[in-house]
Amino acid sequence: MRQPRTRHTTRRFRRRAAAAAVALAAVLGAGGWAADAQQPVTGPPPGSAAWVADTTPGLRPPDPGTASPAEVAAFFAGLPPARQDALAVRHPLVVGNLDGAPVRLRYRANALALAGERGRELARAADPALTPQDRTAARERAERYRTLLDGGRQILAFDPRGRGQVAEVHGDLATARRTAVVVPGSDIDLGSFDRPADPYGTPDGMARALYEATGRQTAVIAWAGYTTPLGLGPDAATETLARAGAQRLARLLDGLAVSTAPTAPATVFCHSYGSVVCGLAAPGPQQASGVVVLGSPGMGVGSAAELDPRVPVWATARNGSDWIGNVPNVSVLGLGHGADPTGPGFGARPLPATGSHGHTGYFAPGTASLAAFAAVAQGLAADR
Structure with a gap:
């Protein structure tokens, strides 16, 4: 059988x-x-370690790798707008990608993150130590970031990885x-x-x-x-x-x-x-x-x-x-x-x-x- x-x-x-x-x-x-x-x-956005270590608002920031969107929302609800904005300025890549964060704050954070990444790519495009191919690629990325910054676009998430x-x-x-x-x-x-x-x-x-x-x-x-x-x-x-x-x-x-x-x-x-x-x-x-x-x-x-x-x-x-x-x-x-x-x-x-x-x-x-x-x-x- x-x-x-x-x-x-x-x-x-x-x-x-x-x-x-x-x-x-x-x-x-x-x-x-x-x-x-x-x-x-996968995993939390770039800059998450610095974000978690930043206790200047007087509250412990939620860990992007473990906190739920509801916990993120509760954290920001306990902060006045000025402190929210300050966090977006210091940690734009984190705030811009935190599901549960206020939408208008994410727009602001991602605009800052895009501008920062564009500046870095423009610097790479002018770096004589890089190959011509690498400088060209940097110029193309900088231009891509510029288009996302134009016209008041509402960018809810941005991750350059x-x-x-x-x-x-x-x-x-x-x-x-x-x-x-x-x-x-x-x-x-x-x-x-x-x-x-x-x-x-x-x-x-x-x-x-x-x-x-x-x-x-x-x-x-x-x-x-x-x-x-x-x-x-x-x-x-x-x-x-x-x-x-x-x-x-x-x-x-x-x-x-x-x-x-x-x-x-x-x-x-x-x-x-x-x-x-x-x-x-x-x-x-x-x-x-x-x-x-x-x-x-x-x-x-x-x-x-x-x-x-x-x-x-x-x-x-x-x-x-x-x-x-x-x-x-x-x-x-x-x-x-x-x-x-x-x-x-x-x-x-x-x-x-x-x-x-x-x-x-x-x-x-x-x-x-x-x-x-x-x-x-x-x-x-x-x-x-």
């Missing part, structure tokens, strides 16, 4: 391995091999009745957060389009706050980066819950690999009013029933020119992201995609998908 069972187990393993190989081959064939695995940026992370707010988080968060997929970082070419394939372009589509009634956060895969290689086919991103997304949502006052928690819009981040974050009703996935390879779960049942999940129909449809919906041996959220057995509420084109066209003005997104963000979408 033992020998047949062994052969059966071997055949099953081979089938699973073959399915995993097909999934990986499809991902790699769609966009090419990503040469270097990405290391996720790694490929860089950033979050920007469109609208007024202090007065908006509802909020939304856009979670992007692969190839997004500080440098590709916004761009003239393919604007609706960037988190900033998506957020701007959604903000306008709601009649500027919903405040929308473009969140490039995790390390995304580069290209369509092994990082994109596995959950390692998504798991790290899910922790950061959950903390962002917790921070919004204690530092803003909308009538409902944020609606989270998850594009492509961002769908995996959202699925693994599995936000609860205190964090999110709903989750919308689009261009999704899967959410890292077998069905919507594996997520919090109190938070509705919407899945946008996949348009015919979206290459993500060529990626098999499997999850075996650590490869693939599971069931197709648009499938009838997944349990998500359907949204249309008429008029959209390609993998990055779902937020384009005039599409049925953008109109549906605006309705969901405003709490006007039908239950089914």
